[in-house]
Amino acid sequence: xKRFLLWAGVVIGASTIGVLLFLIFSTCVFxxxxxxxxxxxxxxxxxxxxxxxxxxxxxxxxxxxxxxxSVCLRCGEHHADALGHEWLPVxxxxxxxxxxxxxxxxxxxxxxxxxxxxxxxxxxxxxxxxxxxxLTPALAEYTINxxxxxxxxxxxxxxxxxxxxxxxxxxxxxxxxxxxxxEIFPAREGYEWHVATIRLVFSGxxxxxxxxxxxxxxxxxxxxxxxxxxxxxxxxxxxxxxDWYGMRVKCWQKTGETVENxxxxxxxxxxxxxxxxxxxxxxxxxxxxxNFRQAEDATRLYLPASDVxxxxxxxxxxx
Numbered sequence: 001x002k003r004f005l006l007w008a009g010v011v012i013g014a015s016t017i018g019v020l021l022f023l024i025f026s027t028c029v030f031x032x033x034x035x036x037x038x039x040x041x042x043x044x045x046x047x048x049x050x051x052x053x054x055x056x057x058x059x060x061x062x063x064x065x066x067x068x069x070s071v072c073l074r075c076g077e078h079h080a081d082a083l084g085h086e087w088l089p090v091x092x093x094x095x096x097x098x099x100x101x102x103x104x105x106x107x108x109x110x111x112x113x114x115x116x117x118x119x120x121x122x123x124x125x126x127x128x129x130x131x132x133x134x135l136t137p138a139l140a141e142y143t144i145n146x147x148x149x150x151x152x153x154x155x156x157x158x159x160x161x162x163x164x165x166x167x168x169x170x171x172x173x174x175x176x177x178x179x180x181x182x183e184i185f186p187a188r189e190g191y192e193w194h195v196a197t198i199r200l201v202f203s204g205x206x207x208x209x210x211x212x213x214x215x216x217x218x219x220x221x222x223x224x225x226x227x228x229x230x231x232x233x234x235x236x237x238x239x240x241x242x243d244w245y246g247m248r249v250k251c252w253q254k255t256g257e258t259v260e261n262x263x264x265x266x267x268x269x270x271x272x273x274x275x276x277x278x279x280x281x282x283x284x285x286x287x288x289x290x291n292f293r294q295a296e297d298a299t300r301l302y303l304p305a306s307d308v309x310x311x312x313x314x315x316x317x318x319x
Contacts, residue, residue: 028046028048028049028051033046033048033049033051034046034047034048035047035053038054038055038056038057039056039057039074039075040056040057040058040059040060040072040074040075040077041056041059041075042056043055043056057074059072059074059075059077059079060072060073060074061073061079061080064079064080064081064082064083065082065083065100065101066082066083066084066085066086066098066100066101066103067082067101068082069081069082083100085098085100085101085103086098086099086100087099087105090106090107090108090109091108091109091126091127092108092109092110092111092112092124092126092127092129093108093111093127094108095107095108109126111124111126111127111129112124112125112126113125113131114246115246116132116133116134116135117134117135117243117245117246118134118135118137118221118222118223118243118246118284119134119222119244119245120134120245121133121134135222137221137222137284138220138221138222138223138224138225138306139219139221139222139224139286142309143311144309144311144313144315145311145312145313145314145315146315146316146317147171147172147173147287147289147314147315147316148173149173149174149175149176150172150173150174151172152170152171152172152199152201153170153171153172153314154168154169154170154171155168155169155170155171155200155289155314156168156291156312157212157213157214157215157289157290157291157292157293158212158213158291158292158293159206159207159209159210159211159212159213160210160211160212160213161209161210161211162210163213163292163293163296164293165206165210166206166291166293167202167204167206167207167210167211167212168202168204168206169200169201169202169203169204169207169212169268170200170201171198171199171200171289171314172198172199172200172201173196173197173198173199173316174197174198174199174271175195175196175197176194176195176196176197176316176318177194177195178192178193178194178195179192179193179195180192180193181193184254184256184257184273184275185254185256185275185277186235188277190279190280191251191277191278191279191280192277192278192279192280192281193275193276193277194275194276194278194285194318194319195256195273195274195275196273196274196275196287196316196318197259197271197272197273198216198270198271198272198273198274198287198289199260199269199270199271200212200214200269200270200271200289201267201268201269202267202268202269203266203267203268207268208266208268211268212268213292214270214289214292215289215290215291215292215294215295215308216274216287216288216289216290217288217290217302217303217304217305217308218240218253218276218285218286218287218288218302218305219285219286219288219304219305219306219309220242220243220284220285220286220305221283221284221285221286221317221319222243222284223243224286224305224306224309225304225305225306226240226241226242226304226305227240227302227303227304227305228240228253228302229302230302232254235254236254236255237252237253237254237277238252238253238254238302239251239252239253240252240253240276242278242279242282242284242285243284244279244282244284249278249279249282251276251277251278251279251282251285252276252277253274253275253276253277254274254275254276254277255272255273255274255275256272256273256274256275257272257273258271258272258273259271259272259273260272274287276318282319283317283318283319284317284319285317285318285319286305286315286316286317286318287315287316287317287318288305288308288309288313288314288315288316289313289314289315290303290308290309290310290312290313290314291312291313294307294308295308
């Protein structure tokens, strides 16, 4: 009997120990949870009973780039698509460049250069880059007497009675203006009038005996030898050509109001307006006063500028 009871006690004790071991290592009865690591979306969770503690970690997203999406660094979850490249336009010197990442594609366009003109050096029509210098104007080869507004200077021309006799007086540009147009000088879209008032005064004995004959023509600062047509249309307009940024453009000249044209006491005076209609901004028209003897007679006025331009001629640049 004693032996039986001993075995029974052993069995009961072993069972109790087994139950305790089971409860300890296989259940959470004594609080011995086995927690799985927290994830982005789940807190730490007991693998046995499902009890949780703490908070989920939360996602840690990368920044999306031009070529890579935004993903979680912990779990790899997709958050946003790749941005794609933001291409800046190709230029003369740079290929297409992504404004975000600096990646390039293609090749630069290269400059598209014009020829140099009298007004501008060789210039890229795409970006405005320039190379070299403008062409040298024809007038640069000449020594000229340049007129300044409001400053009279000596002017010599042939007399009316005898072309072999010189008469000396003064010449002055008394006024100069740039206008769109008025009742005398009609407006034209894209053009402007450059109007100079010329005043010649003769008072010497030669002038009193023989009179004086003015002579003037027009030229181009850049090419010089284009002169104004001697024939005016019914509106008094004479055509001429000008060189403007490498293009030949049609322009017009018109004689305006005559203010003085007679003897006033002891002075023979001529005062009148001359206007030229040119593209807006054009600065190349030359008004040239020369000795009437070079014209020989009135039918040869408006001679080519290169024929009359010498050290005695007076030049006013209508710019």
